[in-house]
Every structure is written in structure tokens, then in C-alpha cells.
Amino acid sequence: MKVADIRRVLIVGTGTMGQKIALQCARFGYDVVAYDAFPKSLENAKAKIPAFADDLVKKGKMTPETAASALSRIRYTSSLEDAAEVDLVSESVLEDPDLKGKVFAQLNAICKPEAVFTTNTSTLLPSMYAEATGRPARFAALHFLGVFDHNLADIMPHPGTSPEIVELLVAFARRIGQVPLVLKKEYRGYVSNAIWGAMNSAAINIALVDKIASVQDVDRAVMIHLGMAMGPFGLNDQIGLDTIWHVMQSNAKISGDPGAQAFADEFKRDYIDKGWLGAKSGRGFYTYPDPEYLRPEFLGGEPE
């Protein structure tokens, strides 16, 4: 199978990531079937995908013509039977290895044998449900970061993935405007998420756990030191504090550390329960739409 043989893509799970991946594939000429078992999620995607397209047009990143033809190539369905003709599956359902395994097992019975299965998991390893897919050699993680911008795609095979499939996924990632990064082994958090996670844990420890310096001071220091446009707490506000809290919860469970669980609970009380979810809710570590860190005076004056 060559990359040119991939014509039809099935998106399984139409949450935010599924929506973005669906639009990105359609934008680059693929016929897309967007599937979700939950009618509400599907209805939501029918509204959000055109909104993402509008936004890209407004930002001058896509022509109105490309947007219109991309949207015409996406078909929405809540019936898995529509998966029979697809060449590649991109799965973004909940982060539960059993659920993912069951979904792939169902797809295995419906899809043609040569179809390639990929998972967009952020926190699991493909080997956890490779056997359940029924076609482990044709299965790997194809993990997206920001899809439209921050266009990095991690390709993480499990030990049973065929090298030919890895190559195919590299070519496919390029065709949909992603910079592919092939991991040589399975690794939790891939590459940039793992590095960002290490950085963010240190920042959270310094500002919120050990209270060595304020959130603003930490961000300012990192911005000056590493030349980033925003610091870790500004970034957390962009990601969404609900997502950050889910990661804290999951890390606390994996580590079994009661201190980590207590901190996650405190974080929920101090931010999530108050509705402070970051940029999208108007307040997180900073207030929006005009957060302090975007003001020129935030970094202090230049010498001379």
C-alpha cells in the first residue's frame, strides 16, 4: 500500500481533536467520514468544523474556496457501517485502553483488510491495545499536537507495527501539512509533550507547591531565559486548566502519590470549581482577553 492509495479517512470520535483532524484531512483532498457514537457530539462537530474553517479563512490561512470544498468532503455518521470503504482510521475517543481496543475490534470486522488503523492517544501506549485491533502490524499511534498550527505529528509504532506502515504514516502526515516525528520506541507523552510536561511540573512546583515565586515571576523568568512568547502558566491558560487538571489527576493515579492527589484536589477547588478554566473562560492564571504577559511592560525595561 502506498500513500497515494489512501483516499478516504475515518475519524472516530468527533471531540475537538477529531474535528481538527477531520478538517485538516478534507482540506488536503481526502474524503472524510466523521463518526461518533454520541449524536450530541456529532451535532457539535457539525457546527464546530465549519467554525474552524471560518477561522482559518479569517486568519488568511485558507481560501474560502478550499474551505467550501473541504467541508463538502466531510460526511457525518453515527453508524460504523459507513467505515467499510475507508483506507485509514484516526481514533480520538476517550483515553481508556479497553474502550479503544473495543472500538478497533469492531472496526476490524468492518474495514477492508488493508486499511491502516491509527490512534491519537496522548497518554497511552499503542501496545496496550495493539492486539485488540486485530491488525497489529497495520496499527500505530499518529498523534497530533495543534493540527493547524504547531503542526507536529508524532508517529509512534508499537513493537509489532510493520516498518512499511511507519513509512506510510510519515508520507501521510506530510500530505496533511504535518511535520512528522518518528519515535524509535514507545514512550509515554511522546517527545514534545514529555518535555513540556517536565517543564510544566517544575513550574507548578516552584509557583504553586513550594511557593518560591509568583506565577507571574515564573512566566517572566522563563520568557526572558528561553525566549518564549509566553511562560508555562500562560500556556496552561491556553491549553485549558480543565485539561491540566485531568493530567494532574491521571499523573496522581499513576504515581499513587497522596501529595500529588491532594494538590490536584486543591487545584480543582482553586480554579476548576470557580470556573477559571483559562483563556476560554476569561480567567485562569491570568484574565483575558488582555493577559498581563502580552503587555510590553511585563518583561521590564531593556538596558539603556
Next chain:
Amino acid sequence: MKVADIRRVLIVGTGTMGQKIALQCARFGYDVVAYDAFPKSLENAKAKIPAFADDLVKKGKMTPETAASALSRIRYTSSLEDAAEVDLVSESVLEDPDLKGKVFAQLNAICKPEAVFTTNTSTLLPSMYAEATGRPARFAALHFLGVFDHNLADIMPHPGTSPEIVELLVAFARRIGQVPLVLKKEYRGYVSNAIWGAMNSAAINIALVDKIASVQDVDRAVMIHLGMAMGPFGLNDQIGLDTIWHVMQSNAKISGDPGAQAFADEFKRDYIDKGWLGAKSGRGFYTYPDPEYLRPEFLGGEPE
């Protein structure tokens, strides 16, 4: 004592950091005594400080007039007796708490009682030698990052530092063009160094220890994800791999982890022993003066 009472600054230890701090103080109008016990180091500083000034003039960051008057305000000495009249001491000798304590004890006998003592240590805590200074209430860390650019100054008091001295150091840091960051407690690695260190350890583990992805892939991923102008390995090349190796050695000793020591030894063999010290030697993780990561194609194409 007010910040306006500080007129004369003593730099103790004229390695690279001491040289930069000396020039920066002189540039902002302070009379500077640059002291080093080793005549060779002092001779080196006499050549390097004017070279730093030239470089700032060439980059348009300092006028030739400011450079000339700054250089005229720096006096070089290998006699501590010249410290009698100074108002503030900035110490950058080797990272050995006993040595630092001894140097400050000597200075305590020479300097006037109101003179403020500061340490530019990167890895130690001021409380380790606060008592040895003989004036713990007038002593704290005043730690510089890049001095001319990346102009962040960490101010880290130990539990015995007087609040008045912390305020004085904040005002002094601003007067020499730094963005001051006051730590609420002592913390190894301050703020931005600690966060950079966590990020860099994760990057080194992924690329060099676990060999999950190449150095280039790691840098590319971080650059795309965090919007940095270079990734962790590019940054390591700028810092100098000899410095990175010293930090690895020191961390291996502190942790007592034989794996960490073995890795530091391997790193020495693979880079340091070959003379691959980073940008300054023409080769590190990348080759210079035209490293891959500065080429536009390094990040791959943009979508559409």
C-alpha cells in the same frame, strides 16, 4: 542604606560572569574594582571586558562614548586591600561553599560594615556560607543569567537576610538594567534555571539515554510546540557542552546515582574529549557557524 549610597562595586572572580557583571555595573555609572587572586585570570579579564564592550557597540546596544567611560571606571587588582571602600560585593568564584565562605570572611575584615555582600552562585544556597560572611543580614544571592541580554537577576535571600537588603538589591538590579526576581525561599537552581534544567533533563533522557528520537527531532518538536528559536540541544551548544558536563557531574554526585555518573562519563567521552564543546568550538550537537536548526527547512513546510 539606600540604593543611591551604592557607588563602588567590587567584583570578586573575573571569569566570564565576573567580566560581564563588571562591565554592566560600570556601564550604568558605578566605579568597579575587578579583583581576582589569579594574575592570569585578571589579565584575561583586561582583554575580555573591552571585547564585550566592543561587541555591544557593534550590535548597536551601547554607544562608543558609554563604552569608553564604562571601561575607564573599571580598576583591576589582585589585592583584596583595594576592597576597603566598596559599597557592594558581587562574588563569582568557584562553586565551592568553603572557598566562598573564606573569601567573604576575608572581605568582612576589610570592607566597611555597611557594605552589602552578594553571591552569584548558580548551584549553591546562600545559607551554606551566610555565617562565614560575618554579616549574614547584609548577604544574599544576586544571580545573573545573561547580564547584557536575558537580563534577569534572581535575588535569593537566606533566612537571615534583612528585608531591607532584599529591597536594596531589587533597586540595584534595576539600576543595572536587570529584571529582578525575588525568591520567597531558598531554592536550588532559582526559578528559570530550575525549569530549564527539568526541560533539559527530559530532552537528554529522550534523545541520549533512552534514544527515543534524534537530537534534531527533539529540538524540532520543542521549537514547534513551544515556539522557541532553538531547541534544548541548540541551547546546550550555546551554553557550552563543558558547562553542561560540569552540571551533569555535579548532579550525579548529589544524587549518588551510578547510572547518572556513567552517563556523564559517556558524555565526556563522546563530546568533551573530542573537543566538541558547542558553538564556541565549531561543533557540539550541531556544527557552526551554520547550525541546521537556524535553516528555514529545519522545521518543515507550513500547511498550504
